[in-house]
Amino acid sequence: MRVTKGAQIVTATALLALAVAACGGSSDNTSTNSSTAAGGGAAGAVRVEIAEPQHDLIPGNTTETSGAEVLNALFVGLVDYDADKKPYNRVAESIESPDSTTWTIKLKDGYKWHNGEPVVAQNFVDSWNFTANGANAQEGNYFFGSIVGYDEMNPGEGKTPTATSLSGLKVVDDKTFTVQLKNPFSGFPTMLGYTAFYPLPKAAFESEGKLKADYGSNPVGNGPFKMSKAWKRGTDQTISTVRNEDFKEGKAKVDAVDFKIYTDLATAFNDLRAGNLDIMDQLPAEAIATAKTEFGDRYIEQPSSGIGYIGFPIESGANYAKSADVRKAISMAIDRKTITETVFSGTRVPADDFISPVVSGYRQGACGEACTYDPAKAKALFQQAGGDKMDEIVIGYNGDGGHKEWIEAIANNLRTNLGAKVTPKPVEKFATILDDLGAKKWPGAFRMAWIMDYPSPENYLRPIFGSGGSSNYSGYKSKEFDDLLTQGDAAKSIDEGIQFYQKADDLLLKELPYIPVYFYQTNGAYSQHVKNVKIDPFERVDLFTVEKA
Numbered sequence: 001m002r003v004t005k006g007a008q009i010v011t012a013t014a015l016l017a018l019a020v021a022a023c024g025g026s027s028d029n030t031s032t033n034s035s036t037a038a039g040g041g042a043a044g045a046v047r048v049e050i051a052e053p054q055h056d057l058i059p060g061n062t063t064e065t066s067g068a069e070v071l072n073a074l075f076v077g078l079v080d081y082d083a084d085k086k087p088y089n090r091v092a093e094s095i096e097s098p099d100s101t102t103w104t105i106k107l108k109d110g111y112k113w114h115n116g117e118p119v120v121a122q123n124f125v126d127s128w129n130f131t132a133n134g135a136n137a138q139e140g141n142y143f144f145g146s147i148v149g150y151d152e153m154n155p156g157e158g159k160t161p162t163a164t165s166l167s168g169l170k171v172v173d174d175k176t177f178t179v180q181l182k183n184p185f186s187g188f189p190t191m192l193g194y195t196a197f198y199p200l201p202k203a204a205f206e207s208e209g210k211l212k213a214d215y216g217s218n219p220v221g222n223g224p225f226k227m228s229k230a231w232k233r234g235t236d237q238t239i240s241t242v243r244n245e246d247f248k249e250g251k252a253k254v255d256a257v258d259f260k261i262y263t264d265l266a267t268a269f270n271d272l273r274a275g276n277l278d279i280m281d282q283l284p285a286e287a288i289a290t291a292k293t294e295f296g297d298r299y300i301e302q303p304s305s306g307i308g309y310i311g312f313p314i315e316s317g318a319n320y321a322k323s324a325d326v327r328k329a330i331s332m333a334i335d336r337k338t339i340t341e342t343v344f345s346g347t348r349v350p351a352d353d354f355i356s357p358v359v360s361g362y363r364q365g366a367c368g369e370a371c372t373y374d375p376a377k378a379k380a381l382f383q384q385a386g387g388d389k390m391d392e393i394v395i396g397y398n399g400d401g402g403h404k405e406w407i408e409a410i411a412n413n414l415r416t417n418l419g420a421k422v423t424p425k426p427v428e429k430f431a432t433i434l435d436d437l438g439a440k441k442w443p444g445a446f447r448m449a450w451i452m453d454y455p456s457p458e459n460y461l462r463p464i465f466g467s468g469g470s471s472n473y474s475g476y477k478s479k480e481f482d483d484l485l486t487q488g489d490a491a492k493s494i495d496e497g498i499q500f501y502q503k504a505d506d507l508l509l510k511e512l513p514y515i516p517v518y519f520y521q522t523n524g525a526y527s528q529h530v531k532n533v534k535i536d537p538f539e540r541v542d543l544f545t546v547e548k549a
Contacts (some may be wrong), residue, residue: 003079003230005185007048007308010120012549017221018466022119024070025402030362042074044255044256044548045240045254045255045256045257045258046254046256046257046258046278046279046377046529046530046543046546046548047257047258047260047264047276047277047278047279048240048241048257048258048259048260048278048279048541048543049271049272049277049279049280049281049293049370050066050069050070050260050261050262050402051066051146051261051262051263051269051401051429051430051431052066052233052261052263052400052429052431053066053067053070053431054066054067054430054431054434054435055067055139055216055233055235056215056216056217056233057070057071057074057117057216057219057221057239058138058211058461059071059075059127059131059140059195059196059197059198059200060127060130060131060136060139060140060141060195060196060198060215061131061139061140061216062136062139062140062195063139063140063195063196063471064430064431064434065451065539066261068195068258068540069121069281069540070239070241070259071195071198071221072195072223072540072543073223073224073225073242073257073543074219074221074223074225074226074227074250075198075199075221075222075223075392076090076091076111076198076222076224076321077090077091077192077193077194077195077198078090078091078092078095078105078124078192078222079092079095079189079192079193079196079415080188080193080222080272081193081454081536083454083536084137084192085161085191085358085359085455085537086455087189087190087192087455089455090193090445091107091108091111091119091222092105092106092107092108092192093106093107093108093175094106094328095189095192097188097314098180099183099184100185100186100188100490101180101181101183101184101185101450102173102178102179102180102181103178103179103181103188103189104178104238105124105177105178105179106175106176107119107120107121107174107175107250109147109175110248111222111248112222112246112248112450113201113203113220113222114220114221114222114226114227114364115203115220116203116246116304117201117202117203117324118174119199119201119222120174120175121171121172121173121174121175121176121177122171122174122202123199123200123201123202124177124197124199125166125169125170125171125177126195126199126200126202126204126205127198127199127200127204127336128144128147128166128169128197129164129165129166129169129204129209130200130209131143131144131244132144132147132149132150132154132166132213133161133164133165134152134153134154134161135161135164135210136211138196139180139193139470140195140196140470141154141470142463142468142469142470143191143194143196143197143463143470144166144196145165145468146181146182146183146185146489147149147168147179147180147182148166148167148168148180148181148182149163149165149166149167149168149169149182150166150168150182152167153165153166155234155308159209164209165209168180168181168182173203173269173452176490183486183489183490184356184489185489185490186489186491186492186493187250187458187489187497188492188496188498189457190454190455191453191454191456191459191494192454193454194453194454195453199222201220202223203215203220204219204305207516211299211482214230217230217231217233218230218231221242222247222253223244223247224243224244224247224543224544225241225242225243225244225252225256225257226241226242226243226244227239227240227241228240228241228242228256228402234473236261237260237261238258238259238260238261239259239261240256240258240259241256241257241258241259242256242280243253243255243256245329249544251549252545252546253370253532253544253546253547254530254542254543254546254547254548257543257546258295258423260277262352262400263399263400263428263429264399264400265280265283265284265400265401265402266284267283268280269283269284269287271423272525272526272527272545273486275295275527275528275529277527278526278527278529278530279524279525279526279527279530279533279541279546280456280524280525280526281522281524281535281539282314282522282523282539283523283524283525284402287523287525288344288345288523289345291523291525293525295525298525298526298527298528298533299523299524299525300523300524300525300526300533300535301347301521301522302330302522302535303357303358303521303522303525303537304354304358304451304519304521304537304539305358305359305451305452305455305520305537305538305539306356306357306449306450306451306519306520306539307351307354307430307449307450307460307516307518307520307530308348308351308447308448308449308516308518308520309332309447309448309449309450309514309515309516309517310334310405310410310445310446310447310448310514310515310517311445311446311447311474311514311515312327312445312446312474312512312513312514312515313437313440313442313444313446313473313474313475313511314474314475314476314513315474315475315476315477316440316443316475317444318394318428318443318444319390319445319446319533320351320387320390320393320445321443321444321445323385323386323387324510324511324512325381325382325384325385326382326385326386326387327511327512327513327515328370328381328391328512329378329379329381329382330378330382330414330418330445330515331370331371331375331378331386331420331512332370332371332372332373332374332375332378332381333373333375333379333382333413333414333417333418334373334377334410334413334414334515334517335373335413335471336350336351336352336517336518337369337371337373338409339406339409339410339517339518340404340518341390343405343406343409344406344518347521347523348519348520348521349517349518349521350371350517350519350520351367351371351517351518352365352366352367352371352516353366353367353505353509353516354460354461354502354505354508354509354514354516355457355460355461355502355505356452356460356519357519358452358455358479358500358537359455359456359457359458359459359460360494361498361501361502361505363502363505365470366419366502366505366506366509367509367516368509370509370510370512371515372517373465375416375417378417378418379418379419382418382420387420388419388420389417390420391421392420392421392422393414393420393421393422393423393444393445394422394423394424394425394443394444394445394497395407395410395422395423395424395425395429395444395445395446395447396425396426396433396435396442396444396445396447397410397424397426397427397433397446397447397455398427398428398430398432398444398447399426399427399428399429400428400429400430401429401430403447404424404426407424407447407519408424410451410517411413411423411424411505425444433446434473437473438473446473447474448514449520450464450471451520451538451539452537452538453538456491457498457501457502457505458485458488458497458501461481461485461504461505461508462485464514465478465481465508465513465514466481466482466485467479467482474513475513475515476508476511476513478511479506480507481507481508483506484500484501484503484504484507485500485501487500488500488501488504522535522537523538528549529548529549530546530547530548530549531546531547531548531549532545532546532547533546534546
């Protein structure tokens with residue numbers, strides 16, 4: 001998955017009865033050209049803003065955008081995606097199947113690990129087996145559930161695994177391996193650009209199937225950049241990389257990239273304006289309204305694949321989180337149009353589906369009444385469902401992503417339209433909310449977002465809402481939903497598959513484990529020190545083509 005920390009916004013107005021303070025901090029625009037960059041990075045490095053990754057830098061354990069941004073510089077996978085969101089082969093020479101069940105994957109020559117060893121088929125099989133092994137507790141484990149042998153490695157709570165590797169993976173030779181799926185899945189090749197499917201080198205393992213304890217702090221990759229020194233999560237505020245001079249596809253345009261970790265976007269933006277930071281893929285609240293004028297051609301505004309939600313732990317949360325009618329009432333009480341036009345200054349679009357408009361399968365207005373602003377009906381349904389007897393609605397959000405204004409706008413909607421007591425609850429880091437949700441320790445509603453891992457409507461459904469999904473923080477479970485996804489996977493054509501995915505989408509729109517609030521746009525900017533900056537629909541910066549100005 002790609003859960004994302006950011007949903008940065010502009011200052012709200014009195015239309016939503018919000019009082020938002022103006023940005024503080026220095027307005028000094030003096031650039032810095034010291035021999036050592038701020039934050040401990042290399043001199044002359046391109047500096048990119050990120051939040052702190054949730055985990056160490058391990059592909060199979062990275063399911064959020066900040067860690068993925070770093071891994072995208074360090075690794076390349078079997079496929080990648082072009083500007084039109086179409087998959088193309090990268091490390092793979094070919095990915096073929098006669099029946100969408102048995103797949104043969106052949107690798108290109110010439111890709112090497114940062115230690116000089118060639119990338120071979122065994123590297124992919126070792127990596128996938130490690131991530132698929134439930135004993136390793138990797139966040140990306142779920143994505144291997146379609147491969148034969150997964151169930152034996154993940155038999156369920158209280159049961160003992162009977163295998164430590166996927167029986168559906170077979171190495172044929174150094175350049176070829178085969179994958180046997182449990183059921184036909186025509187979209188399987190499209191998945192393979194996702195972080196969880198990256199390979200791991202022999203150097204990552206200390207013994208068969210066991211990862212070295214320090215690998216995630218100083219990973220050996222196969223991409224255009226490599227680590228220049230180890231990174232200690234929770235302590236180091238910069239992840240430093242240098243160009244891989246032996247990358248098969250050629251040399252990156254810049255010598256080094258430093259990923260600078262921020263817990264406050266206003267601070268990051270001040271650094272961008274002062275020349276102490278070079279690239280932000282999403283700007284903070286106070287920036288967007290004037291960014292076009294201030295940055296000119298260095299401002300980036302374009303469609304994104306992201307969706308912003310309010311989620312509910314319906315399995316383990318408070319009473320209001322467990323009631324579908326209460327969730328629907330909350331959804332109907334949210335003034336999406338005003339929030340997107342006023343709070344976001346028109347840089348977001350009201351969401352009306354669980355599938356993003358950037359992929360096939362989206363249906364305008366699919367959410368219907370549940371996503372239509374109607375305070376009177378919302379209040380009546382809320383009272384009918386017993387919502388007015390509940391003590392408080394808590395909405396958690398991460399403070400490192402610029403969410404305060406729009407969460408408070410929703411809170412104000414709910415207070416006014418439902419008569420509810422609503423408490424926004426900020427948490428400093430996105431990783432903290434993800435950890436608490438994963439451990440079922442978060443009882444209230446929560447802000448969440450999703451950026452596609454791969455361009456398919458299935459990716460907006462199964463990982464977030466499928467039984468055992470890698471990002472199923474709501475705890476939603478439905479056999480009917482899961483069966484529809486399986487039918488969509490097995491369809492003979494993309495169009496036929498979409499029909500089943502849409503039926504699964506309809507179940508979500510009825511039960512609303514999450515409430516879709518808005519569709520993202522990318523609003524980024526870069527400093528005068530760089531040029532040729534591109535951000536893709538996955539909100540990844542194309543660091544291979546960035547140049548110094």
